[in-house]
Amino acid sequence: MMIGCGRAGEPAQPPHGEPVTDKPISSLPPLEPTSNRLSGAPSASVKPPASSPPPDEAIDSLTALRSFVDPDELSVVFQPIVSLRRRELYAYEALVRCSVPELRAPPVLFDKAVDNGCTGRLGRMIREIGVPLAAGLPLFVNIHPRELSEGWLIQPDDPVFGHDDDVFLEVTESVPLSHSDLCSGVLKEVCTRGGVHLVVDDLGAGYSNLKHIADLEPAIVKLDRQLVAGIDHNRRQRELVSAVVDLCVRLGAEVVAEGIETPEECRAVIDTGAHYGQGYLFARPAFPAPLVQWPGDEKPTDPPPATERSD
Ligand code: C2E
Numbered sequence: 053m054m055i056g057c058g059r060a061g062e063p064a065q066p067p068h069g070e071p072v073t074d075k076p077i078s079s080l081p082p083l084e085p086t087s088n089r090l091s092g093a094p095s096a097s098v099k100p101p102a103s104s105p106p107p108d109e110a111i112d113s114l115t116a117l118r119s120f121v122d123p124d125e126l127s128v129v130f131q132p133i134v135s136l137r138r139r140e141l142y143a144y145e146a147l148v149r150c151s152v153p154e155l156r157a158p159p160v161l162f163d164k165a166v167d168n169g170c171t172g173r174l175g176r177m178i179r180e181i182g183v184p185l186a187a188g189l190p191l192f193v194n195i196h197p198r199e200l201s202e203g204w205l206i207q208p209d210d211p212v213f214g215h216d217d218d219v220f221l222e223v224t225e226s227v228p229l230s231h232s233d234l235c236s237g238v239l240k241e242v243c244t245r246g247g248v249h250l251v252v253d254d255l256g257a258g259y260s261n262l263k264h265i266a267d268l269e270p271a272i273v274k275l276d277r278q279l280v281a282g283i284d285h286n287r288r289q290r291e292l293v294s295a296v297v298d299l300c301v302r303l304g305a306e307v308v309a310e311g312i313e314t315p316e317e318c319r320a321v322i323d324t325g326a327h328y329g330q331g332y333l334f335a336r337p338a339f340p341a342p343l344v345q346w347p348g349d350e351k352p353t354d355p356p357p358a359t360e361r362s363d
Pocket residue numbers: 131146147148157158159162175178194195196222224253254277310311312313330331332333337363
C-alpha cells in the first residue's frame with residue numbers, strides 16, 4: 053500500500069492532548085542559514101548557569117570543551133519520526149555530528165565531554181545549533197544524563213524553552229544511571245514549562261530499568277533497535293514488544309519503535325501497537341531535514357535532499 057506522509061488531515065495528537073499542528077513535510081520552514089553548524093561563537097557568550105556549577109567552573113567548561121573539539125566541528129542532522137497510525141510525519145529527532153574523525157560517533161563525543169567535565173556545555177551548544185533549525189516543527193532532543201546534574205538545562209534562556217513547537221527531551225537508558233544521574237526532579241521541573249515533554253530513550257538496550265518508566269512518567273518511550281531488529285521473524289520477540297507497548301500505554305506513555313529498516317519490520321511493529329516509528333526505512337538522518345520515504349513509495353514526492361554519508 054502507498055502510504056502518504058505529511059498530508060493535510062487530522063491534526064496529530066501529541067501526548068496529553070495538546071494540539072500539534074499537522075505540517076505537511078513540503079511546508080518545512082526554510083532552513084536559513086543553510087548551515088547546520090554554529091555561526092560565530094554564541095556559546096562563548098552564553099552565561100554559565102547561575103546555580104550549579106559555580107561560574108568559574110562553568111566558564112572553564114567552555115575551555116574544557118574547546119580542548120578537544122572546536123564549535124565549528126559540530127553540526128546537527130535530523131531524522132523523521134512518523135505516526136504509524138496516521139501515516140504522517142510526527143516530529144524530527146536532532147542528532148549531533150562531529151567532523152573530528154575519532155569523535156565521529158556521538159557516544160564517544162559525549163564520553164569525552166564527561167571525562168572533561170563539560171557535558172552540559174556540549175549539550176547546550178548542540179541545542180543552540182539544532183533547535184533554531186527546526187523552527188515550526190515538533191523536535192526530539194537527546195539529553196545526556198550527566199547534563200542534568202550540571203545545571204544547564206534548567207536555565208530559562210535554553211533554546212528548548214524558546215522553541216515554537218513541542219520539544220521532547222530524550223534521556224537514554226543505554227548507560228548505567230544512578231538516581232542522582234537521573235535527577236528526576238530536574239526533568240519534571242523542566243517538563244512543567246509548557247510544551248516540553250519527557251522521553252525515555254533506548255528501552256531494551258544496555259542498562260534499561262523498567263522502574264524508570266514508572267518513576268519518570270515519560271510522555272513517550274522509545275524502544276531500542278535491539279527490540280526491533282528481526283522482529284518480523286521472531287514470534288517471541290513480537291510477544292515481548294507487544295507486552296512492553298501495552299505496559300507503556302498502561303503507564304500513560306506512547307511508544308516509538310526505533311531502527312526500523314525493512315517494510316517487514318515496520319508491519320510487525322505496527323501489529324505490536326506501537327504508535328510511532330523511526331529508522332532508515334523512512335529516512336536516514338540528514339541536513340536539511342529529509343523527506344519521509346514510505347514503504348511502497350518509489351520515490352519521495354520531491355527530490356531528496358543531500359543525505360548524510362556517515363550513516
Ligand atoms: P539515539 O538517540 O537512540 O539515536 C538513534 C541512533 O540510531 C542514531 O545514531 C541514528 O543515526 C541511528 N539510527 C536511526 N535509524 C536507524 C536504523 O534504521 N538502523 C540503525 N542501525 N540505526 C539507526 P547516532 O546518530 O550515531 O547516535 C547514537 C546515539 O548517540 C544516540 O542514540 C544518542 O544516544 C546519542 N546522541 C546522538 N546525538 C546526540 C545529541 O545531540 N545529544 C546527546 N546527549 N546524545 C546524542
